[in-house]
Amino acid sequence: xxxxxxxxxxxxxxxxxxxxxxxxxxxxxxxxVALTVFFGWxxxxxxxxxxxxxxxxxxxxxxxxxxxxxxxxxxxxALVTAVLLGLALPPLAPWWIPVVGTFFAIVIxxxxxxxxxxxxxxxxxxxxxxxxxxxxVQMTAWPAPAPLYPAEIDVPGLWQSLxxxxxxxxxxxxxxxxxxxxxxxxxxxxxxxxxxxxxxVEQLYKKDPLFNQGSWAGIGWEWANFAFLAGxxxxxxxxxxxxxxxxxxxxxxxxxxxxxxxxxxxxxxxxPLLHLLSGGTMLGAFFIVTDPVTSATSNKGRxxxxxxxxxxxxxxxxxxxxxxxxxFAVLLMNFxxxxxxxxxxxxxxxxxxxxxxxxxxxxxx
Amino acid sequence: MADISYREITNNxxxxxxxxxxxxxxxxPLLAVTGSVVNxxxxxxxxxxxxxxxxxxxxxxxxxxxxxxxxxxxxMIIATFTTCTELLMKAFTYELYxxxxxxxxxxxxxxxxxxxAEAFASKNNVSASALDGLMMGTGFGLVLLVIGTIREILxxxxxxxxxxxxxxxxxxxxxxxxxxxxYGFLVAVLPPGAFLVAGMLIxxxxxxxxxxxxxxxxRRAPVVKGAKRVRTTGTVS
Numbered sequence: 001x002x003x004x005x006x007x008x009x010x011x012x013x014x015x016x017x018x019x020x021x022x023x024x025x026x027x028x029x030x031x032x033v034a035l036t037v038f039f040g041w042x043x044x045x046x047x048x049x050x051x052x053x054x055x056x057x058x059x060x061x062x063x064x065x066x067x068x069x070x071x072x073x074x075x076x077x078a079l080v081t082a083v084l085l086g087l088a089l090p091p092l093a094p095w096w097i098p099v100v101g102t103f104f105a106i107v108i109x110x111x112x113x114x115x116x117x118x119x120x121x122x123x124x125x126x127x128x129x130x131x132x133x134x135x136x137v138q139m140t141a142w143p144a145p146a147p148l149y150p151a152e153i154d155v156p157g158l159w160q161s162l163x164x165x166x167x168x169x170x171x172x173x174x175x176x177x178x179x180x181x182x183x184x185x186x187x188x189x190x191x192x193x194x195x196x197x198x199x200x201v202e203q204l205y206k207k208d209p210l211f212n213q214g215s216w217a218g219i220g221w222e223w224a225n226f227a228f229l230a231g232x233x234x235x236x237x238x239x240x241x242x243x244x245x246x247x248x249x250x251x252x253x254x255x256x257x258x259x260x261x262x263x264x265x266x267x268x269x270x271x272p273l274l275h276l277l278s279g280g281t282m283l284g285a286f287f288i289v290t291d292p293v294t295s296a297t298s299n300k301g302r303x304x305x306x307x308x309x310x311x312x313x314x315x316x317x318x319x320x321x322x323x324x325x326x327x328f329a330v331l332l333m334n335f336x337x338x339x340x341x342x343x344x345x346x347x348x349x350x351x352x353x354x355x356x357x358x359x360x361x362x363x364x365x
Numbered sequence: 366m367a368d369i370s371y372r373e374i375t376n377n378x379x380x381x382x383x384x385x386x387x388x389x390x391x392x393x394p395l396l397a398v399t400g401s402v403v404n405x406x407x408x409x410x411x412x413x414x415x416x417x418x419x420x421x422x423x424x425x426x427x428x429x430x431x432x433x434x435x436x437x438x439x440x441m442i443i444a445t446f447t448t449c450t451e452l453l454m455k456a457f458t459y460e461l462y463x464x465x466x467x468x469x470x471x472x473x474x475x476x477x478x479x480x481x482a483e484a485f486a487s488k489n490n491v492s493a494s495a496l497d498g499l500m501m502g503t504g505f506g507l508v509l510l511v512i513g514t515i516r517e518i519l520x521x522x523x524x525x526x527x528x529x530x531x532x533x534x535x536x537x538x539x540x541x542x543x544x545x546x547x548y549g550f551l552v553a554v555l556p557p558g559a560f561l562v563a564g565m566l567i568x569x570x571x572x573x574x575x576x577x578x579x580x581x582x583x584r585r586a587p588v589v590k591g592a593k594r595v596r597t598t599g600t601v602s
Contacts (some may be wrong), residue, residue, distance in 0.1 A: 100550075108561070134551040 015240075017116075021076035023240050024287065027231035028083055031283060034227035035087065038145045038220030040184075041161040042091020047083050049165075050098040054082035057106040065111070077116050081105050084124040084287055088280060088327070089131070090142045092156070092184065095165050097138055101127035121334045122294045125327040132322065140323070144186030145220030148209050156184065186210070189218030189278040190323040193270045201264035201271070217277035225282040232286025241290040244299050245306035249285050250276060252310030260318065269318040279317070284309075284326035294334045301337075301344035309333045369489070371496055378500025385508035385563070386570050390476040395509060396559040398468050400520065403527050405513025406506070407461045411450045411469060413502025416478050418446040420498030423486040439482045440473070447472045461530040477505060512562050518543055519562075520553035 015023075035043040058078035062069045072078075085101055105127030113119045132139045146155045156164060163169075187195070189210055196204055205211040213219045236243055257272040264271075275281065289295060289306055296305040309329045316325030342356055384390050394412070399405045422442050430438050451469045454462040462469065472478070481501055486494040518524055522544035528536035552558050 130552050130557075133555065133557075134549075134553075136551075 017075045017077065020240055021080045023235060023238055024080050025076065025083060027235045027240075028087060028228075028287065030227035030231050031087060031224060032083075034224040035091065038147075038224060039091045039143050040146065040156055041158045042093070042143065042165070043087060043089075045161060045165050046089045046091065046093065046098050047086030049095055050082035050086040050089075050102045051079055053099050053102040054078040054106050057103055058111075061107055061111040065115075072116070075116065078106055078110075081110070081123045081127075084283075085127050087283060087287075088124065088128050090139060092143055092161060092164050093138050093141070094167070097131055097135065100134075101131045103127075104130045117293055119293060120338075122288055122291050122330055125288060125330050125334075128327045129331060132327065140191075141185045142188050143184040145210070145218075147213060147219060148186065149184075188323060189221055189274060190270075190317060192218075193268075193274065194317075194323050196266065198266055200266055201268050217271075217274045221278040225277045228282035228286060232282065235286065235290075241292065242299060242302065244302035245289045245295055245309075246285040248303045248306030249289050249310040249313075250281075252307040253281065253314055254310075256311055256314035260314075269314075275314065275317070279324040280326040281313070284313070284330060288326065288330050294330075294337060296337045296340040296344065298341065298344045298346050300346070301340045304340050304344065305333055305337060308336070369493065371493070374493060374497050375500050378497060378502075379504045379507070380570075383508065383570070384477040384480075384501050384505040386567050388477070388480070390480055391505060392563075393471065394468050394475065395512065395563060396556045398465055399509055399512040399516055399559055399562075400554050401517040401523075401527065402510065402513045402525055403461065403531055404464060405509040407454075407458065407531055408465055408468060408472075409502075409506025409509040411454065411465075412472055412475060412478070413499070413506050414450050415443065415446040415472050415475075416481060416502040416505075417495060417498035418449075419443045419478055419482055420486040420494040421491055422446075423482040424489060424491045424494035427487045435487065436479075436483070439479060439487075443478050443482065444473050458531055464530070477501060508563075508566065511566065512559060515562050516553050516558055520550055520558060522548035522550075 032043060032047065055073060055078060059069050059073060062072050082102055082105075085105055086098060089098055089101065105123040109121055109123040109126035110116065110119045113121075149155055187210070192204070192208060192210060199207065210218050216222045217225075232246060235241060236246075253275055254272040257270060257275040260269050261271055262268050285306075289309055296302050312329035312332055313325045316322065316328050320328075322328070342358055345356060347353060378384075382388060385392075385395055391412070394408050398408045419439070419442050423439055426438070447470060450472070451462070454465075454469060481497060485497045489497070514524065517526065522542065524541040524543060525536075525539040528539045532539075553562075
């Protein structure tokens with residue numbers, strides 16, 4: 001996520017990797033708060049476990065590779081990977097979910113490919129996909145949004161959440177088997193749409209509390225997505241990344257959703273608003289798609305890269321077997337980023353026309 | 366090529382030129398069927414039998430077959446042996462045959478076998494070719510076995526499950542349950558896990574080779590400072 005290769009002339013100073021990563025961490029705070037408000041302490045616990053494991057993994061790999069450990073720990077990149085993964089994981093997942101995911105993200109997806117700046121795939125998304133493929137049951141158990149809890153069940157507090165996440169710890173301490181997460185889970189808006197067979201969209205919105213208590217796209221989810229959008233706008237304002245990839249992704253996703261909305265019949269794939277404001281759309285658009293290492297490099301390339309991710313997200317969400325698709329879409333397009341770069345090399349100043357990166361002949365003036 | 370020693374053939378097949386780890390041939394079965402020890406062992410043995418048989422026959426007819434029809438003839442021979450193996454497995458290990466499915470007939474397309482027929486058996490005598498087939502097959506089978514073991518332990522937490530499919534009723538209770546009953550790590554059972562484990566094994570082999578090379582280098586006579594190289598070939602211009 002580092003290597004922002006900036007060439008002269010500059011009107012502003014180039015930011016160091018550590019500063020950029022700090023800004024990204026700062027920008028995730030609204031999203032983290034929103035997720036915590038609506039889905040309980042689980043996300044914060046996830047983030048803490050993932051961050052601890054990421055730092056341990058990063059330090060040990062750097063030690064094994066005989067590189068300066070502190071120098072690389074201080075660039076905060078491992079921390080950003082861990083936080084993004086922690087935000088994407090379902091709250092109240094058992095403790096080993098973030099541990100396994102972070103291990104895969106840092107050790108296999110990042111360092112086995114050469115470390116920061118060399119990884120072709122977004123580490124956080126690799127960790128997420130490995131978990132989703134390996135542990136589909138735990139990875140699809142999202143707690144219900146807090147306002148929808150039935151009257152007789154309380155929203156789990158911090159202590160209770162820790163007991164759910166770390167069952168062995170609780171058993172050793174109190175000798176009782178802790179409550180299962182099953183009591184708290186509910187379908188997400190995208191799940192609901194995927195399994196909707198008989199209802200018109202309008203009826204579904206009226207009947208399902210997930211929608212009729214929310215304003216646009218499912219209670220809880222819409223605010224989490226707005227919070228990530230706000231964080232993303234902050235990063236845009238601070239020029240951590242350019243607008244091209246996220247805007248292209250959101251526009252193409254909107255267009256696809258509008259095209260296939262079909263006026264809200266029972267086989268509708270959901271309105272554009274639903275697709276923009278539920279699942280991991282905004283987290284993906286502003287924190288994953290904008291990763292400078294694994295995305296396309298030029299502005300034109302980023303437009304293509306982002307747009308294709310948006311289309312893939314819609315395709316996998318609508319006709320794939322998993323409810324959400326950001327991670328799969330991003331990984332698929334990470335494959336394609338070098339090819340996009342090859343065809344979108346910007347014209348060098350003073351040269352007549354742009355050329356492909358693989359072309360050897362220089363057509364200078 | 367003709368005077369290659371048996372020792373060298375063995376070393377080539379098992380380690381130095383290992384079909385799966387160095388030549389990276391036959392990756393399709395390597396990735397597809399190494400989810401458990403029994404599958405890996407079954408396919409490894411079948412491949413070894415075909416490889417050895419085809420090597421022997423190719424070596425026998427190497428002087429009669431002209432270059433123009435060489436490849437089709439080799440493929441026919443390999444297909445014959447594959448069909449024999451398939452029928453044998455159908456007769457004696459029917460359940461394993463059902464599990465391995467399409468990958469048994471696909472032994473025909475395993476590049477290792479055609480590669481050895483072309484690169485070794487068509488140029489060497491029968492005994493050398495037979496040994497080469499045996500050793501290449503064993504080397505390939507061993508890698509399958511190691512990957513199968515690792516993936517079975519990581520993926521389903523068991524070892525030697527279902528071995529009765531290959532060894533009959535006496536292997537009924539060979540299964541070792543390493544972790545709890547509800548343990549499961551699907552990615553190790555799916556093809557990505559095979560890629561990861563195979564990659565780690567290749568890395569491990571390179572590390573070992575590197576260590577051996579360094580030890581040998583240390584053992585060689587140290588270069589005396591000030592000694593001069595003597596040019597033995599070419600002319601100085």
